Amino acid sequence: xxxxxxxxxxxxxxxxxxxxxxxxxxxxxxxxxxxxxxxxxxxxxxxxxxxxxxxxxxxxxxxxxxxxxxxxxxxxxxxxxxxxxxxxxxxxxxxxxxxxxxxxxxxxxxxxxxxxxxxxxxxxxxxxxxxxxxxxxxxxxxxxxxxxx
Numbered sequence: 103x104x105x106x107x108x109x110x111x112x113x114x115x116x117x118x119x120x121x122x123x124x125x126x127x128x129x130x131x132x133x134x135x136x137x138x139x140x141x142x143x144x145x146x147x148x149x150x151x152x153x154x155x156x157x158x159x160x161x162x163x164x165x166x167x168x169x170x171x172x173x174x175x176x177x178x179x180x181x182x183x184x185x186x187x188x189x190x191x192x193x194x195x196x197x198x199x200x201x202x203x204x205x206x207x208x209x210x211x212x213x214x215x216x217x218x219x220x221x222x223x224x225x226x227x228x229x230x231x232x233x234x235x236x237x238x239x240x241x242x243x244x245x246x247x248x249x250x251x
Contacts, residue, residue: 131198132197134239135195138208138239139192143192146188147188150183151177151180153176153180156240157176157241158173158242159173160172161173161176161241161242161244162176162242163175163176163179163180163244163245163246164246165179165246166247166248176244185217186217188214188215188216189215190212191213191215191222192210192211196208197209204232205232205233206230206232207228207229207230208228208229208230211249212225224251225247226247226249227244227246228243228244229241229243230242230244
């Protein structure tokens, strides 16, 4: 992908701090996807409320078939999940560039271990990341499913 120029960023504009360092300017999709996935699941496992700033008003989450639109509604859904502690273990991360606007599709599979449960749950999640004018990314679309097979 082509290099992007970056405008000065203001602290409140940062969507994913893991993607704000200068190495992300090169826009290597795999490096960006890896940094995003590490940031997202680390935040989910330790401070779920902190995920809200990764979304915008036009963002959409499909969680087990239920749809939520907008950063506030998505953050509320994630905060309302019926467990307090969990640990994600990522198995695969696949990434593709998406369209001329510099977007990126990120597909994740892994295991979700809930506190107090003996067996981990398998899950799949897809993110459609879009660039911000500040040089970072936000989540435009997010689809999450548990894999019961």
